[in-house]
Amino acid sequence: MSIVDIHELSYSIDNITILENISLQVQKGDYLAVVGPNGGGKSTLVNTILGLNRGYKGSIKLFGDPLKEFKRWEKIGFVPQRVIEIDSKFPITVHETVKLGRISSLRQFWRSHKEENVFIDEVMEMLKIPHLKDRLIGELSGGQKQRVMIARALVSKPELLILDEPNTGVDQETQREFYSFLKRLNREKGITIVFITHDIGVIEDSINSIVTVNRELIKSNNPTTIFNCKVMRDVYGIDSHLQNHRH
Numbered sequence: 426m427s428i429v430d431i432h433e434l435s436y437s438i439d440n441i442t443i444l445e446n447i448s449l450q451v452q453k454g455d456y457l458a459v460v461g462p463n464g465g466g467k468s469t470l471v472n473t474i475l476g477l478n479r480g481y482k483g484s485i486k487l488f489g490d491p492l493k494e495f496k497r498w499e500k501i502g503f504v505p506q507r508v509i510e511i512d513s514k515f516p517i518t519v520h521e522t523v524k525l526g527r528i529s530s531l532r533q534f535w536r537s538h539k540e541e542n543v544f545i546d547e548v549m550e551m552l553k554i555p556h557l558k559d560r561l562i563g564e565l566s567g568g569q570k571q572r573v574m575i576a577r578a579l580v581s582k583p584e585l586l587i588l589d590e591p592n593t594g595v596d597q598e599t600q601r602e603f604y605s606f607l608k609r610l611n612r613e614k615g616i617t618i619v620f621i622t623h624d625i626g627v628i629e630d631s632i633n634s635i636v637t638v639n640r641e642l643i644k645s646n647n648p649t650t651i652f653n654c655k656v657m658r659d660v661y662g663i664d665s666h667l668q669n670h671r672h
């Protein structure tokens with residue numbers, strides 16, 4: 426069974442086709458990178474998968490269930506592209522926000538309550554937010570807020586983690602630790618990851634597949650050759666800036 430199974434999905438806004446005839450399967454344990462130009466439809470695709478867009482054509486199944494019947498949302502963690510605006514007086518602290526992610530968690534994931542708390546601390550350390558834990562969420566900077574939202578998605582212990590350019594505004598050192606943490610979650614816990622990014626070089630050694638979304642979806646089965654792939658050159662114009670990150 427595929428965790429995400431999309432068949433001939435099309436989606437239009439005001440008679441403009443944003444997504445056309447997209448078919449895609451994500452299997453348990455996959456680490457899929459989604460790339461493509463600005464406006465290509467990446468965010469629209471994940472928002473549609475998450476049931477946020479109505480009126481699409483085609484079929485979407487999550488964990489084997491048709492999207493319209495899917496209810497087990499605790500299985501999915503999502504970090505949206507844009508930092509949500511929160512009133513600076515909203516009476517909820519960083520620590521409370523992160524722990525909220527835990528409410529819908531899957532109990533069997535953890536051997537003990539202690540292990541669970543250790544994980545929350547580890548996630549907060551990794552994202553460098555422990556010193557912010559008693560601050561109100563609405564008072565934080567954009568990058569700090571984004572780090573809290575990432576922590577929140579991670580502690581919900583999802584089976585599928587969807588990240589839409591989660592690093593917007595997050596500093597590079599935190600990003601690096603975050604990437605290696607995600608890789609560990611994927612390899613050691615078997616968490617399936619769908620990662621939308623413009624910076625494929627930094628997760629290149631973690632992913633096992635890559636797709637390009639530019640209204641249509643273009644698959645490449647071999648991530649290491651994607652940089653030389655004609656498709657990428659066609660989509661981005663040139664491929665040289667994509668190679669700068671390669672180590």
Ligand SMILES: Nc1ncnc2c1ncn2[C@@H]1O[C@H](COP(=O)(O)OP(=O)(O)OP(=O)(O)O)[C@@H](O)[C@H]1O
Pocket residue numbers: 438443461462463464465466467468469470506
């Ligand atoms: N609510 C909306 N109303 C009208 N057009 C929209 C709406 N949401 C998205 N679009 C259009 O859909 C297209 C795809 O947008 P989308 O945000 O999915 O792209 P993206 O690949 O995520 O881009 P980026 O890399 O900049 O995040 C764009 O042309 C955008 O203008």
Ligand SMILES: [Mg+2]
Pocket residue numbers: 467468469506589
């Ligand atoms: Mg987007």
